[in-house]
Amino acid sequence: MQNMRLALRERPTGLLTDEHFDRIEEELSPLADGQARVRVVYVSLDPAMRGWVSPSTDSYVPPVPLGDTMRSLGIGVVEESKTDAYKAGDWVSGFTGWTRYLDVAPGQLNVVPQTVPMEAYMGVFGLAGATAYHGLVKTGEPKAGQTLCVTGAAGSVGSLVGQIGKALGLRVIGIAGTDEKCKWLVDDLGFDAALNYKTDDLEKGLREFAPEGLDLHFENVGGKPFAAALNNMKAFGRMVFCGFISVYNGERADEYPDLTALIRKRLTFKGFVMTDHFDEYPEIFAELGKLMQAGKLKYRLDIVDGLETAPAAFGKLFDGTNKGKLVVKVSDL
Template identity: 40%
Template sequence: MTAHNTQVLMKRHPAGMVTEEDFSIVQAALPRPEAGQALVRNLYLSLDPYMRPRMDPLRSYVEPLKPGELMPGGTVGEVIESNDPELPRGTLVAASLGWQTHGLVTKATVRVLDPGLGHSSAALSVLGMTGVTAHYGMIKLGQPKAGETVVVTAASGAVGGIAGQIAKLKGCRVVGIAGGPEKCRYVVEELGFDACVDYRAADFEAQLAAATPNYVDVLFENVGGPVMDAVLKRINDHARIALCGNISQYNAKEPYGIKGMRELLMHRVTTYAFVIADHRDYWPTALAELSAWHREGKLRFKEDVAQGLTSAPAAFIRMLTGANFGKQLVHLAT
């Protein structure tokens, strides 16, 4: 067994776009489990957009990170030492151990994984927070009805890809917005969306209008900024917006805001801003349905896997700039 625990800390608050110099990689002593605890060797780390706002010293739904603190994040790992008979060695668990190779857990802080459900990394995407976020935002808040038009921004991303497929399962016309022809092809040909519009195209708004002839009933919003405003110009009366993310603004020095307030008012649009951490009681409902769809082959997803914990800062930056493709994970070398 290795004698140390590699960790990635936030060295300083970023000024605009995150850089690798905003992180530090350190070696800490390997923690030892006390009674009721187990030591986990992390196999996969999830990198998610919500981590970027936590790096800013601003009031939010959780305390912002302070310089020198461990970067947060979901993990999948294997129990390698245990003082809890309910977590024997070899147990696979999903937890929130952050950017480190090892961590301590208790039975109350983990979700024990069933190896029969497929590759363990799925517990960080379609069968984890990513999938539950998509399910809650689309089903609970978007309330899609058969025949309606649903638009999903960041459609090739981890959450957007699942959200759009859920809307298709509910009988909707689903239009994605993504960056670049390759991602748009994936959204249509692999994920089964009806159309996908490249927001980088010079005629983006014209393409969006052509793809939404009946306007937009549900918007699953992950991007914010000018992309969201473009969709608001196509919004229907009494539409619903699930405001899940605002990734275009996370590294902006000057916030863009929302310029389409007139559309929200004139079309009486209901907008729900949500953070899935507020809805832990919803997880069993979502995971049960997501697991069934996954077993039946009705949900497809793509993983972008970086190798080794030291690659996490660069992979995080790639995700924030849209250079990745699919769910961003780090496979932790052992």
């Protein structure tokens, strides 16, 4: 059986592209006892992956070693099994990497129910959903009637944060990068308002929406959107930090906020990563399932075909051309 995988050739200094990977075609060995062979169907493209290929060793996960298959979350189907932990036909999710096939030992991937479309595990019931729920509900501790601002609001995480916020009785304003995305947030997802950070006056827009200030802010971007939110926080407000995608490729921040606001307004800043909270996933997905059944959550996927397209498609996360959760389709279900 032939496999193809993408291995990290060199570490980027800017945007991650095709030139940083080797395409490896290889014949798979017979499956070993105690393992299962998985055919990958989808892999997730996430901004955090840019940090995983940096040389830094002081992050929450070690860097991908040069020559190794690129790390990524994914979902696939068990094709063959020589372990009681998996059976042929099981759907399994976890860190699959950029590969068509992989052999796994018990516990390496999780078997997931086949009660929703497989692609749902790339969105609501995947890392995006877990991140949105934990970040807003567990870290942000929202209360009905409060005002929430979300940057990167049309992205896979931000769009769910805003919808969860609405389901919890919050007033929600999103900040996105195009008029089309802002319209989608308000008309389709039910946000109360949205601002285009490229064309709107963010300071003015936030003041008009929340003249008394923001109670809660969910940060995905950094730069001008973060500065505007910080300047418009209410005293004792809380800011939850999920990402700073604007500087992941080595760029300098386009605006540095006045951090004396932390003291003047007695703000709470808290960052998080979901690798610290795997134990919460069953509870989180149960709650997200209730919201889905109640019709309170919508999501959209931006699916590109072919594993070989993954490096080029990854750039869509940084130029804002993705519309929803960015996923690579590796094979047919």
